Amino acid sequence: MSRVLPAGKRPRLVTAAAVLGLLSPLAACSSASTAVEACMGKQATSATPGELEGTYVGEADAKGVTITLKASDKGTGGTVTVRHWPTGSWYKSELGDTFDGSGTWDVVGGTGSDAYGQVHLSFTEPERFLQDDTLDSLSIAEDGERVYLYEDDDPDVCPKFRLRPT
Template sequence: MSRVLMAGRRARLLTAAAVLALLSPLASCSSASTAVEACMGKQAASATTGEVEGTYVGEADAKGVKITLKASDTGTGGTVTVRDWPTGDWYKSELGETFDGSGTWDVEGGYEAGDHAQVHLSFTEPELFLRDYTVDMLSVAKDSERMYLYEDDDPDVCPTFRLRRT
């Protein structure tokens, strides 16, 4: 092999090594799972109704919020009651910044690779809420000691709307 070709190959290898060295700090940046893990436990790949059932109280932006999930006899979801739950823009003029209400819930997701478990809420009281007018989908995180429900809105930071099971 000629010296020119060898020098070109060496230059490409050095360039590739330099690019990898520059990108390696980015690889260690916080991802959704590590940001969640750092403050709440591992993002649950799947969850059952029995695992998620319970009473949760708010932390951070959810301070003062309370949610209770009761399982149905069928084992798929159940009833939900909330206190000081945030409203969407559409309902703020009618219900205020928060509301107390009830409805149903079920666990979704976690069936395909890369999915994670989510709790879907459907409010019927004080009146039927349309999707996206309030927080109605919460992700699940857990470790050996804690279980959290949280709004999965920014994957690079610890979720600010989170509720810990009591």
């Protein structure tokens, strides 16, 4: 015979099981792949310039940012145009000064079992940036319908600097 206890008198084991049930989706986000998948889709091991070509707008920390990738007829990339792109190595902790500019881009496929595809940016306007002067490498994710670009800075959480296709 089972006995129903009042809500305030439920055994601690039942309460602990309920809490664990609520936290289990959070435990699933502990790997880089799962955290990215929760926001944008699977991390891509590679992509072609044709798949990446288009305009992307920022979400979360990248709100207001726009990047347009145009594929060239040859090679692994093409030309890039950005609006409100972050400057300085501090962009990782907060967005501040931004610039509008252009340059070139290349797509690099992952090499190794845990490597993923990336878009490498090289700015020529307004001036050439040195390494760490601006965000110049973006990872690629896809959800089956769309391709996303993002900064892969913390594998345990949804990327804060991410761009979705328009």
